[in-house]
Amino acid sequence: MMKLKRYRFFFILLLGLLLIAFMNQAIAIKTVQLTGKSILDMLFLLPPIFILVGLLDQWVTKETLIRYMGEKSGIYGVFFTLLLATIAAGPLYIAFPIAILLLKKGASVRYIVFFLGAWSTVKLPVLLYEFTSFGLKFTLIHICFALAFYYLTGIIFEKMYSQQKLLNDNATMEI
């Protein structure tokens, strides 16, 4: 029952789609095609990302992660966070559970905010596409400004939220 409840939004939308299908079949068919394609894309991309995160959880010790993403990690923190955030594909909500896992392992709030910001800005696989369709100037402004902005946001958020408070507020995962 609990499991079905988590799918309620999906079923509500499915009902909406059925209603549309009665009124305008062309729109409904297009919706099914678009949705089907993006679901297949996601199902293809997600397994390796989650496998890597699962392995990271098992093999990377708290001490190591604190060294790379902890409060005193400095330039390593920026570099390591960027690497983690930009190599993975997928929408930002995939990054939420990963971020909380990193936080539990001792990453500082600053780098968690930077991680989420970088995830929503730069994706190495998509970078080439942005560059070819919007030009170098646009892409550089986008990436440089967003990364600088989120790094500063991270510094501000670090003063507002402690690691412990965020973990206490986490209601989903009990690791």
Place this chain on the structure above:
Amino acid sequence: MISGMVLYTIASIYLGISFIKDKHKTKTALLKSWDMFQKVLPDLLAIMLFIGLALSLLTPSLISSIIGENSGFLGIIYSTIIGSIALIPSFIVFPLGQTLVQNGAALPQVAVLMSTLMSVGLVTLNMEQKIFGKSFAYARNISSIIMSLLFALIIWVVMT
């Protein structure tokens, strides 16, 4: 889907090394991966369907007419609102943005739309709150809206 292939290769190599070193740990890691996957799947399916519906109801030419060259400040506001509804992966956002520009949408408006689509999500706010707490989730979304608006402003000044 070259990026997918790269990810699969990296994941397979690490999985292989992990399996040789410690079978038990590898099993725990995979169970953890499966658990995370199961947790995001309901939201993922709902959001994908939502995006599919939105993209077929709001055609690129319709969006482009709302945020065209002369839409100005109001166009920026509309873009921000539309973009803040749901979080969409970048490999959908950039092609969409390109289609909009080709259909006559203005660049700063498309910039704020794309940026908010990737970083601000009202539909996922509930899920985000459960993970980070209410205050952090709201603050993060607000900071992303500010970032997107400033980014559009820079594009407006520099590129139009």
